[in-house]
Amino acid sequence: MGAKVARVASSDSILVSCIGNLGKIGLNTVPVAFNQQINAILPNENLAVPEFMFYQVLSCRFKDQLEALASGTTVPIVNKSRFNSIEVVLPPLSEQKRIVGILDEAFDGIAKARATAEANLQNAHALFQSHLQSVFSQKGEGWVDSIIGEEIKFIDYRGKTPVKTASGVRLITAKNVKMGYLQETPMEFIAAASYKGWMTRGIPQKGDVLFTTEAPLANVAQLNTDEKVAFAQRIIIMHPNASRLDSTFLKYLLLSQPVQQRILTKGTGATVQGIKASLLKLIEISFPKSLSTQKDIVSTLDSLSEETQRLEFLYQTKLAALNELKKSLLHQAFSGDL
Numbered sequence: 106m107g108a109k110v111a112r113v114a115s116s117d118s119i120l121v122s123c124i125g126n127l128g129k130i131g132l133n134t135v136p137v138a139f140n141q142q143i144n145a146i147l148p149n150e151n152l153a154v155p156e157f158m159f160y161q162v163l164s165c166r167f168k169d170q171l172e173a174l175a176s177g178t179t180v181p182i183v184n185k186s187r188f189n190s191i192e193v194v195l196p197p198l199s200e201q202k203r204i205v206g207i208l209d210e211a212f213d214g215i216a217k218a219r220a221t222a223e224a225n226l227q228n229a230h231a232l233f234q235s236h237l238q239s240v241f242s243q244k245g246e247g248w249v250d251s252i253i254g255e256e257i258k259f260i261d262y263r264g265k266t267p268v269k270t271a272s273g274v275r276l277i278t279a280k281n282v283k284m285g286y287l288q289e290t291p292m293e294f295i296a297a298a299s300y301k302g303w304m305t306r307g308i309p310q311k312g313d314v315l316f317t318t319e320a321p322l323a324n325v326a327q328l329n330t331d332e333k334v335a336f337a338q339r340i341i342i343m344h345p346n347a348s349r350l351d352s353t354f355l356k357y358l359l360l361s362q363p364v365q366q367r368i369l370t371k372g373t374g375a376t377v378q379g380i381k382a383s384l385l386k387l388i389e390i391s392f393p394k395s396l397s398t399q400k401d402i403v404s405t406l407d408s409l410s411e412e413t414q415r416l417e418f419l420y421q422t423k424l425a426a427l428n429e430l431k432k433s434l435l436h437q438a439f440s441g442d443l
Contacts, residue, residue, distance in 0.1 A: 254386025
């Protein structure tokens with residue numbers, strides 16, 4: 106490899122995880138000791154610039170070789186002798202330094218761009234949360250006070266474990282319920298013939314609010330389909346009294362910080378926090394008596410939510426592009442194209 110592998114790593118050595126989560130990389134600045142899960146590369150100063158070797162270990166070319174050498178069906182392992190067989194490129198030291206200079210400058214720019222995109226992503230989310238809190242932290246004129254149990258019917262499938270199948274009727278679990286939206290993955294099913302026998306506690310309707318009671322507690326989404334779907338444990342389906350409470354308004358109400366805080370305060374459990382249905386029904390809520398006022402609030406929040414999602418998609422796309430740019434630069438650097 107043009108570098109010697111050591112069990113006691115001095116400064117400027119490169120640490121590579123070789124058991125389990127392969128290819129996690131670190132460049133240490135002080136001498137360290139390490140266990141058998143890690144191999145350390147100490148660059149030979151006559152052949153390799155430490156930073157050049159570090160960038161090379163970050164490249165897909167190196168990681169592909171590492172993964173190809175792994176053995177073990179449950180936990181992948183690359184032993185020391187196989188690790189030593191990984192091929193690296195070592196141009197003259199002057200060329201290594203030139204490439205390091207280019208990558209340092211490029212990666213510094215990428216890091217700054219990532220920081221800006223991540224800050225913008227957080228700001229977009231914070232703006233929506235701020236507006237959501239302002240709506241529900243100050244009750245307006247014509248608002249009424251109540252509790253969840255007085256306004257909402259629960260359809261509760263907790264305590265039952267469905268038999269999953271490769272296909273059939275889609276099964277929605279707590280893993281699908283995120284904060285404000287329903288995620289398709291993981292896609293799980295129960296047998297179509299089992300649907301009627303399973304859904305004996307009630308059939309949800311499109312627009313009903315889904316609430317996770319534990320692992321995680323208090324994620325809230327809205328059922329967005331008319332197709333038959335089944336529900337697993339840890340979800341309560343909330344069907345509000347339509348003459349008093351709009352379903353989408355209820356979703357935003359449960360997502361708001363004041364109500365979330367009340368729910369989390371009532372949560373119990375040392376390892377996994379959860380809430381009993383009896384306690385959930387006692388959570389205090391406030392809402393406009395007028396359904397038209399509720400719908401006006403929903404319209405405003407929907408518009409702001411759509412804009413927030415658009416911005417989040419934009420910044421997530423930019424972050425993904427920056428990651429690809431980093432990979433591309435590393436590929437060019439170690440294929441002779443930089």
